[in-house]
Amino acid sequence: MGENKLILSLQSLTMKFGGLVAVRDFSLDIGYGELVGLIGPNGAGKTTIFNMITGHYPPTAGKVVFEGRDITGLPPHKVALFGISRTFQNIRLCREMTALENVLISFHSRIRSTVFDAILPTPRYVREEWKMRERGLELLSAVGLEKWANFRAGALPYGLQRRVEIARALATSPKLLLLDEPAAGMNPAEAADLMNFIRRIRETFNLTIFLIEHVMQVVMGICPRIRVIDFGVSIAEGTPDEIKNNPKVIEAYLGEEALRA
Amino acid sequence: MRPNRILTFLFLVGLAGFIGWADGHLDRFIWRVLNFGAIYALAAVGYTMINGVTGQFSLGPHGFMLLGGYLTTLFMLPLHQKKVVWLFTPLSWPFNQFTLPYSGFILALIAGGVLAVLASLVVGIPALRALRGDYLAIATFGFGEILYVLACNFMGLTNGPMGVKGIPQYTDLKWSVGALVVLTYAAVRLKNSSFGRALRAIREDELAAESMGINVFWHKLLAFMFSAFCAAVAGGLMATLIGTITPDLFRFFMTFYLLMIIVLGGLGSISGAVVAGFIFAAIFEALRFVDTAVVPGMRMVVFAVLLILVMLFFRRGLFGREEFTWEWIMRSLRRAWRWAWAKTS
Numbered sequence: 001m002g003e004n005k006l007i008l009s010l011q012s013l014t015m016k017f018g019g020l021v022a023v024r025d026f027s028l029d030i031g032y033g034e035l036v037g038l039i040g041p042n043g044a045g046k047t048t049i050f051n052m053i054t055g056h057y058p059p060t061a062g063k064v065v066f067e068g069r070d071i072t073g074l075p076p077h078k079v080a081l082f083g084i085s086r087t088f089q090n091i092r093l094c095r096e097m098t099a100l101e102n103v104l105i106s107f108h109s110r111i112r113s114t115v116f117d118a119i120l121p122t123p124r125y126v127r128e129e130w131k132m133r134e135r136g137l138e139l140l141s142a143v144g145l146e147k148w149a150n151f152r153a154g155a156l157p158y159g160l161q162r163r164v165e166i167a168r169a170l171a172t173s174p175k176l177l178l179l180d181e182p183a184a185g186m187n188p189a190e191a192a193d194l195m196n197f198i199r200r201i202r203e204t205f206n207l208t209i210f211l212i213e214h215v216m217q218v219v220m221g222i223c224p225r226i227r228v229i230d231f232g233v234s235i236a237e238g239t240p241d242e243i244k245n246n247p248k249v250i251e252a253y254l255g256e257e258a259l260r261a
Numbered sequence: 262m263r264p265n266r267i268l269t270f271l272f273l274v275g276l277a278g279f280i281g282w283a284d285g286h287l288d289r290f291i292w293r294v295l296n297f298g299a300i301y302a303l304a305a306v307g308y309t310m311i312n313g314v315t316g317q318f319s320l321g322p323h324g325f326m327l328l329g330g331y332l333t334t335l336f337m338l339p340l341h342q343k344k345v346v347w348l349f350t351p352l353s354w355p356f357n358q359f360t361l362p363y364s365g366f367i368l369a370l371i372a373g374g375v376l377a378v379l380a381s382l383v384v385g386i387p388a389l390r391a392l393r394g395d396y397l398a399i400a401t402f403g404f405g406e407i408l409y410v411l412a413c414n415f416m417g418l419t420n421g422p423m424g425v426k427g428i429p430q431y432t433d434l435k436w437s438v439g440a441l442v443v444l445t446y447a448a449v450r451l452k453n454s455s456f457g458r459a460l461r462a463i464r465e466d467e468l469a470a471e472s473m474g475i476n477v478f479w480h481k482l483l484a485f486m487f488s489a490f491c492a493a494v495a496g497g498l499m500a501t502l503i504g505t506i507t508p509d510l511f512r513f514f515m516t517f518y519l520l521m522i523i524v525l526g527g528l529g530s531i532s533g534a535v536v537a538g539f540i541f542a543a544i545f546e547a548l549r550f551v552d553t554a555v556v557p558g559m560r561m562v563v564f565a566v567l568l569i570l571v572m573l574f575f576r577r578g579l580f581g582r583e584e585f586t587w588e589w590i591m592r593s594l595r596r597a598w599r600w601a602w603a604k605t606s
Contacts, residue, residue, distance in 0.1 A: 054472060080474035088472075094465035096582065097458070105462040108455045109474035115483060118454035119447045129455060172474050 006065075007032045007176055007208050008053070008084075013062035015048050015232075022048045023232040026062070030176075035202060035209045037223030039216065039243075041252070045232040046212045047089060050178050054086055055079040066176070081109060085174035087165045089181045089212075095154025099145060099164045102153050103136040106171030136171065142204060143167045143197070159190050163197065170205060179211040183218045191215065195222045220244070228252075265587045273442070280434045292434065294546045295539070296502050299437035300495045302538025305522040306441070306448050306531055307491025312520075313529030313582075314452055315484040316464030318394060320516050321384065321401035322492040324408040327511035328380055329373030329493025330500040331412065331419055334428050336361050336369035337501060342427040350416035366431050370440070370497045377493030378486045380408075389481045393467075405513060412508035424507030432502035440498060441535070444491050448531045449584070451487065460484055464529075514561075521568050527578030532585030537578070 008030040015023040023045040030036050040046050051057040053064055058073040065071070066082055074082075085106075094102050111132070117125035140146050143163055148156060153164055162182060169177060182198065183191035199222055202209055213219035219226060220240040228236040228243060230252040236243060243249055283292060308322050335356045343352050343360070351357065361369055388400040412419045419425070451457050459480050462470040471477045500506040522541050526533025544567075551559045571578070583589070 056468070056472075076471040077474050077476045080472060086472055088469065092466045092469040094462050094469065096465055097461060101458055101461075104455065105458050105470065105475065106473040108459045109476070111455055113455075115451070115456055118456050119450045121450060121454070125454070132455065168469075168473060 005031045007034075007067060008210070009063075009065040010049070010053070011063040011065065013049065013052055013064070014060050015045070015052055015057055016060045021232055023052070023229075026229070026232070026234060028227060028234075030208060030210060033206075033208055034225065035211070035223055037219040037226040038210065038212045038229065039214070039219055039226060040229040042214070044229045046229065047180055048232075049229075050086060050180055050212065053079070053178065054084060077109065080172055080174075083173070083175035084178065085169040085172045085176075086178035087162075087169050087180055087182060089184055091158075091161050091165050093153040093161055093165055093168070095152070097153060098150050099153050099156065099167075100133070100136050100140060100149040102164055102168050103139055103171045104132055106168050107132045107135065109172075139167055139171055143170070143201065158185060159194070162186075162194065166197075166201065170201065174207065176208045176210065179209060181212050181214055183213065183215055188217070191218050192221070198222065268587050276438065276442070280438055284433045284435055290546075293502075294542050295434060296432060296437045297499075297545075298539035298542035299434070299441045300432075300498050300502065300538075301518065301522060301542055302535045303437070303441045303444060303498070304492045304495035305519050305526065305534040305538045306445050307488035307495075308519045309523040309526070309529060309531060309534045310448055310451070310460075310491075311481075311484045311488040313523055313527075313534075314457065314464065315460040315481055316529075317389065317481055317484070318398045319401040319485065319488070320398045320513075320520075321405045322488065322519055323511045323513060323515035324401075324405035325377040325380065325489040325492035326496030326499070326515060327405075327408050327412060327508070328377045329370070329496030330506050330511060331496075332373040332376050332493075333369045333497030334425055334500050334506050335418070336372060337366065337431065338425065338428055346420055346425050346427065347417075350420070352420075353417040356418070363429075363431060366436070366501070370494050373493040373497040374490040377489040381486050381489035382482070385482050385485045389485060390478050402513070402516075405516065409508050409512060412511075419508065422508060424505055424509075426505040428501055428504050428506065430501060430504045432498045437498050437502070440494055444494065445531060445535060448487070448491075452531060456480070456483065461529075521564065521571075523578075524568065525571055525575075525578055527580035527582060529582045530578065530580040530584055533578055533580035533583075536580075536585065 006029050010026060010028045013023055013026040014021070026049060038046050038049065048057065052059045055071070055074050055076040055078070063070055063072050066084060069082070071079055071082060094105070111128050113122070113125040113128050137146060137149060140149050143166065145160065145163055145167060148160060153161060156164065166179070166182070179198070183194050186194060195218060198209065201207065211219070211223070224239060226238065226240060226243045227234060228249050235252055236246045236249050238246070283295070304322060304326060311317050311319050338346070338360060340360050343357060384401065384404045388397055392400055413422050452460070459470065459475045462473070462475060463477055463480060467477055496511065499510070518541065522537045523534050525540070526535070526537030545560070548560045548563055551563055
């Protein structure tokens with residue numbers, strides 16, 4: 001794979017919190033259009049890696065290179081503008097706002113109107129607001145949520161909230177989507193449903209997806225390439241079959257129970 | 262949307278008619294209460310933008326009111342009065358050189374607002390970048406106290422604790438309600454715009470907002486500047502309503518009043534802040550007898566008890582986060598009509 005085909009390159013990322021090393025020397029290259037899974041036991045440092053990519057934590061050492069540009073340590077809102085968007089492990093919607101409004105806040109950073117345009121309001125702002133709403137509704141129907149557009153996000157059932165969160169992430173027009181345990185708290189049927197959904201939006205929106213998952217079955221089903229970390233260190237990488245049979249992974253991740261089975 | 266616009270237009274025409282009549286004919290006491298109500302409401306509209314809509318707990322509006330009050334005073338006080346007031350320490354240049362006529366009143370108010378916006382940048386850029394919650398409250402509170410001490414000691418600008426008297430009493434309902442209408446319109450537009458959505462998103466989940474590309478710091482600063490501007494205009498109007506100004510007029514109790522108003526109105530509700538501002542001014546005057554009948558200062562005790570009761574039984578205030586809209590009035594009227602109909606038949 002040539003250098004120019006890489007969308008994201010993580011180079012020896014290390015994150016220390018005081019004396020605790022949450023992530024040590026983590027490197028990973030992701031090519032355009034890939035769907036890569038990151039798995040590991042609880043507390044292995046998966047979310048920390050996401051937070052380093054999105055700028056919520058400036059890494060102690062190492063580099064984050066996105067589309068050939070070094071974005072290490074940039075604040076989160078700038079990273080988002082470069083084309084990286086994310087969802088959160090524990091859904092973080094603006095619960096008091098409607099599903100549509102949640103999507104609309106993602107368009108905000110790209111509007112051209114100034115505050116004064118919005119207050120007056122000038123025709124330029126009115127046009128932009130109208131266009132945003134139209135695009136927001138379009139996006140919601142693309143993910144099958146048009147019925148719920150004017151419902152309060154906090155009042156929606158859990159599975160739909162997750163979809164609104166993904167729709168909100170898509171509204172920033174990302175090139176790379178980071179999904180942090182999208183199937184957390186879902187039963188197997190819901191999780192399978194969600195995975196189909198992720199596969200579908202990946203094709204529709206031409207996305208590269210990097211996803212964290214805790215439930216092995218879920219990530220095995222959709223990720224052709226999987227990286228495994230434990231205690232902040234990479235321990236394996238490969239196809240689902242390779243990972244499944246890797247003794248290190250079985251020992252560290254699946255535990256003794258799996259060895260017995 | 263059409264019928265709403267017509268209703269709003271009719272309401273504004275009616276309001277203008279009432280003000281035109283009231284400024285000349287209304288009972289002076291009620292007139293004064295209405296003026297105070299409009300001024301409190303104006304400061305509260307700004308305050309609820311930062312505290313309610315954006316969810317950043319500021320305790321500094323009395324500082325911004327002080328800036329607006331003093332700058333408006335310095336612009337509007339007649340030159341002969343300036344000579345009389347600044348007897349011991351001469352008034353600093355350039356304020357000893359000029360005074361504005363009545364036609365410059367609006368300029369003086371806006372200048373106060375601009376000064377407060379600049380001050381809000383000075384305190385907001387470090388405080389809003391680094392602090393949130395209790396720490397932000399303490400930092401902004403400190404800012405207000407610093408301004409109080411400065412006002413007491415910069416004799417050449419403020420005449421210190423002795424204050425300034427003889428300020429031309431230009432404020433009438435035309436000015437106070439006019440400023441309230443204009444800035445409330447701006448606040449409603451801001452809250453309902455894309456910028457307002459960003460502010461509400463920051464209140465709901467700051468981490469999510471910044472992950473979606475919103476420059477959280479800049480938007481907090483925007484709300485803070487808006488609140489400073491409103492507070493300063495309110496301060497300027499108050500000084501020119503009362504006719505005297507002392508540093509004590511804008512101590513922390515002023516922020517405490519405003520806090521009561523925006524909590525009573527429902528945090529984040531602009532129409533709630535307006536309605537509660539007038540209610541506050543009315544109760545404040547109605548309770549004047551308590552001060553004379555019991556002990557001076559008893560009014561504040563009553564208010565504190567009221568605030569506790571509001572917190573216990575009306576935690577979301579009069580309006581919650583909802584706004585007072587024509588649709589809301591129509592719904593309520595229809596409900597009342599149906600209720601009355603059911604009663605009679």
